[in-house]
Amino acid sequence: MTLLEALRWGRGALAGGESPDIDARLLLMHAAKVSRTTLLAFGERPLSTAERALFEAFIARRQGGEPVAHILGEQEFYGLALEVNPHTLIPRPDTETLVDLALALPAQPLRFLDLGTGTGAIAIALAAQRPGWQGIAVDAVKEAAELAKRNVARHQVAVTVREGSWFMPVRAERFGLIVSNPPYIDPIDPHLGQGDVRFEPLSALIAEEAGLADLKYIIEQAPAYLQAPGWLMVEHGYDQGARVRELMQQRGFGAVRSERDLGGQERVTLGQWRDN
Numbered sequence: 001m002t003l004l005e006a007l008r009w010g011r012g013a014l015a016g017g018e019s020p021d022i023d024a025r026l027l028l029m030h031a032a033k034v035s036r037t038t039l040l041a042f043g044e045r046p047l048s049t050a051e052r053a054l055f056e057a058f059i060a061r062r063q064g065g066e067p068v069a070h071i072l073g074e075q076e077f078y079g080l081a082l083e084v085n086p087h088t089l090i091p092r093p094d095t096e097t098l099v100d101l102a103l104a105l106p107a108q109p110l111r112f113l114d115l116g117t118g119t120g121a122i123a124i125a126l127a128a129q130r131p132g133w134q135g136i137a138v139d140a141v142k143e144a145a146e147l148a149k150r151n152v153a154r155h156q157v158a159v160t161v162r163e164g165s166w167f168m169p170v171r172a173e174r175f176g177l178i179v180s181n182p183p184y185i186d187p188i189d190p191h192l193g194q195g196d197v198r199f200e201p202l203s204a205l206i207a208e209e210a211g212l213a214d215l216k217y218i219i220e221q222a223p224a225y226l227q228a229p230g231w232l233m234v235e236h237g238y239d240q241g242a243r244v245r246e247l248m249q250q251r252g253f254g255a256v257r258s259e260r261d262l263g264g265q266e267r268v269t270l271g272q273w274r275d276n
């Protein structure tokens with residue numbers, strides 16, 4: 001079986017799934033340890049027995065619903081390969097909207113805080129793009145904090161990972177920017193029973209009060225940890241923008257606005273904190 005034949009077979013095996021073409025290609029690239037270019041240019045190269053067995057095993061796992069990121073053990077985010085595992089959310093392209101927005105702030109080199117960092121995706125992307133910035137990334141889940149540490153080491157960025165709930169590990173510290181992609185899905189949302197999210201931890205996905213509880217807590221507490229004028233930037237659900245803007249305004253944030261994700265939905269809201 002050649003690379004090209006394997007690719008066709010894989011696509012067929014995953015037909016009816018969410019993204020058979022991309023999934024089959026990524027799984028084959030990893031099973032045969034080839035780049036996308038090699039796959040396109042040398043499609044006639046035969047697979048070894050071991051490569052073929054591995055690819056078939058990958059396809060079978062994907063047919064069972066497992067996310068590609070879990071099968072490969074990694075996911076790309078903002079051009080960086082990040083290790084992932086079932087203890088955290090799989091980084092999403094929509095979250096790159098938050099990173100873009102943070103990078104567009106008129107900010108000097110600053111200290112930033114990433115709450116509920118998971119894989120470390122947001123903090124690592126920011127630090128990779130802004131070598132002068134210093135990040136603290138926090139996660140309450142031990143395995144997530146350990147994973148984030150490995151990703152920081154892999155990319156050699158100026159991020160320190162601490163384990164603990166929300167602001168607990170940064171008592172008495174101040175930041176120019178606080179970012180977070182907290183859990184924000186309503187616990188009764190039917191999407192939780194569909195697709196890749198079934199394999200992600202609920203601790204990273206759901207929050208009480210129709211998904212708003214953690215966002216509320218972060219917005220309420222953030223001013224005590226911001227160095228004025230500092231920014232708070234949070235990701236939220238597609239239908240939570242108005243409510244999150246209102247929460248920030250009520251708390252005393254200024255310049256509050258939301259940004260849309262790649263799908264055109266309001267996904268990130270930011271506000272500025274000034275003293276007085």
Ligand code: GLN
Binds near residue numbers: 089092183204205206
């Ligand atoms: N955007 C993700 C989803 O809809 C959820 C991310 C989160 O809860 N922070 O699956």
